[in-house]
Amino acid sequence: xxxxxxxxxxxxxxxxxxxxxxxxxxxxxxxxxxxxxxxxxxxxxxxxxxxxxxxxxxxxxxxxxxxxxxxxxxxxxxxxxxxxxxxxxxxxxxxxxxxxxxxxxxxxxxxxxxxxxxxxxxxxxxxxxxxxxxxxxxxxxxxxxxxxxxxxxxxxxxxxxxxxxxxxxxxxxxxxxxxxxxxxxxxxxxxxxxxxxxxxxxxxxxxxxxxxxxxxxxxxxxxxxxxxxxxxxxxxxxxxxxxxxxxx
Amino acid sequence: xxxxxxxxxxxxxxxxxxxxxxxxxxxxxxxxxxxxxxxxxxxxxxxxxxxxxxxxxxxxxxxxxxxxxxxxxxxxxxxxxxxxxxxxxxxxxxxxxxxxxxxxxxxxxxxxxxxxxxxxxxxxxxxxxxxxxxxxxxxxxxxxxxxxxxxxxxxxxxxxxxxxxxxxxxxxxxxxxxxxxxxxxxxxxxxxxxxxxxxxxxxxxxxxxxxxxxxxxxxxxxxxxxxxxxxxxxxxxxxxxxxxxxxxxxxxxxxxxxxxxxx
Numbered sequence: 001x002x003x004x005x006x007x008x009x010x011x012x013x014x015x016x017x018x019x020x021x022x023x024x025x026x027x028x029x030x031x032x033x034x035x036x037x038x039x040x041x042x043x044x045x046x047x048x049x050x051x052x053x054x055x056x057x058x059x060x061x062x063x064x065x066x067x068x069x070x071x072x073x074x075x076x077x078x079x080x081x082x083x084x085x086x087x088x089x090x091x092x093x094x095x096x097x098x099x100x101x102x103x104x105x106x107x108x109x110x111x112x113x114x115x116x117x118x119x120x121x122x123x124x125x126x127x128x129x130x131x132x133x134x135x136x137x138x139x140x141x142x143x144x145x146x147x148x149x150x151x152x153x154x155x156x157x158x159x160x161x162x163x164x165x166x167x168x169x170x171x172x173x174x175x176x177x178x179x180x181x182x183x184x185x186x187x188x189x190x191x192x193x194x195x196x197x198x199x200x201x202x203x204x205x206x207x208x209x210x211x212x213x214x215x216x217x218x219x220x221x222x223x224x225x226x227x228x229x230x231x232x233x234x235x236x237x238x239x240x241x242x243x244x245x246x247x248x
Numbered sequence: 249x250x251x252x253x254x255x256x257x258x259x260x261x262x263x264x265x266x267x268x269x270x271x272x273x274x275x276x277x278x279x280x281x282x283x284x285x286x287x288x289x290x291x292x293x294x295x296x297x298x299x300x301x302x303x304x305x306x307x308x309x310x311x312x313x314x315x316x317x318x319x320x321x322x323x324x325x326x327x328x329x330x331x332x333x334x335x336x337x338x339x340x341x342x343x344x345x346x347x348x349x350x351x352x353x354x355x356x357x358x359x360x361x362x363x364x365x366x367x368x369x370x371x372x373x374x375x376x377x378x379x380x381x382x383x384x385x386x387x388x389x390x391x392x393x394x395x396x397x398x399x400x401x402x403x404x405x406x407x408x409x410x411x412x413x414x415x416x417x418x419x420x421x422x423x424x425x426x427x428x429x430x431x432x433x434x435x436x437x438x439x440x441x442x443x444x445x446x447x448x449x450x451x452x453x454x455x456x457x458x459x460x461x462x463x464x465x466x467x468x469x470x471x472x473x474x475x476x477x478x479x480x481x482x483x484x485x486x487x488x489x490x491x492x493x494x495x496x497x498x499x500x501x502x503x504x505x506x507x508x509x510x511x
Contacts (some may be wrong), residue, residue: 050410072412082407086425239329
């Protein structure tokens with residue numbers, strides 16, 4: 001069980017309002033994307049959830065308990081893989097669990113196998129490709145003991161082909177063990193392909209513009225990307241984002 | 249057998265050119281002493297030095313052992329103190345701001361100048377000698393460790409904070425390990441300094457050690473023995489360096505490339 005409620009969050013830096021009255025809820029086992037232009041304060045929201053700093057107003061609740069300003073209650077996958085160069089793949093993926101003293105190496109090996117990384121257990125990060133490193137980082141987030149995962153534009157640095165591979169891979173892994181996910185992205189396609197729900201943010205300051213419930217069935221196939229429905233939705237969201245530009 | 253041969257070939261390939269240069273210098277030296285008939289007390293030929301090194305072994309062997317022990321003891325204490333000071337300063341940034349400039353200032357005082365004071369305060373025993381070596385060794389370690397700790401990769405730091413790692417966990421699992429290569433760089437410098445420190449401290453007054461042997465040789469114009477001492481100081485430094493480098497290679501196995509990529 002894990003359900004995150006973000007309630008009336010506001011935050012400014014140097015008198016510049018970055019987040020303005022952000023409110024939404026992510027239900028148990030749900031995959032929600034935050035979609036917005038770069039620099040719209042999406043990462044700031046993550047850092048607030050992660051307890052790096054406190055919001056000026058508002059609060060966060062996880063399963064009804066307030067977690068505002070608390071560290072270590074969510075699992076996290078950053079933009080860069082952030083793997084430790086002196087740890088091999090296996091000891092990298094257990095790091096999140098190690099911090100909370102809940103290491104289970106067998107479970108880690110099993111997860112690596114499921115993730116297609118079984119042969120890389122003893123490899124060091126510098127021996128892996130960019131996509132592989134992201135996989136390791138995601139497995140690390142999955143193996144962390146928290147049930148809620150925040151993903152911060154994890155695929156933005158990858159090339160188009162690798163990114164599509166990674167998205168399909170992520171869907172496959174995630175659909176098999178559904179933790180609640182909050183996913184930050186600036187790619188409409190990525191958000192559509194992966195999520196149950198999309199929250200569109202405006203920028204300067206970030207405000208919730210609209211929420212979309214997506215009707216696509218799971219498990220999802222890559223063919224979805226070429227379906228008529230998908231294009232229809234893409235147009236809808238694209239127009240929403242265009243409107244944002246006009247208004248600002 | 250085969251791997252041994254390969255290893256040897258690699259060593260020759262890596263260091264061959266240095267050997268050739270050393271050989272040329274020695275040949276040139278030997279030739280000049282003979283052609284210009286330079287007296288032995290002024291500049292002994294390499295062969296004379298070698299002869300003395302072999303023949304005099306029983307005379308200076310105990311000096312060598314004494315200096316080695318002293319250097320190792322001083323190095324151990326200097327490195328321990330240096331690491332401790334660096335870690336404390338890193339964990340207490342306010343103290344670091346106050347103390348770090350003083351640390352640098354303290355290095356402006358030549359050890360040679362301090363030495364007589366140490367003798368006045370602590371006599372001619374092991375104590376003042378160890379203090380001299382410690383003073384020489386600890387600075388490179390402190391600077392290298394502090395630099396290494398300060399340069400911790402910010403992305404990894406951010407990740408550790410986001411997932412709720414405690415200050416202690418961040419230090420043990422990230423900062424310290426991240427600083428290890430830097431610490432080893434400092435250790436290499438300290439290792440070579442420790443031998444120098446030991447010899448200098450022996451000049452001040454001791455009953456054995458390479459420093460003593462050197463002073464005796466100098467006052468009786470046995471220049472060949474002075475050179476023997478110099479050669480042994482070089483060999484000692486080199487052995488220490490190689491030991492530290494080997495430790496570094498085994499400890500940091502598999503990460504060298506990864507580190508570079510992150511920086």
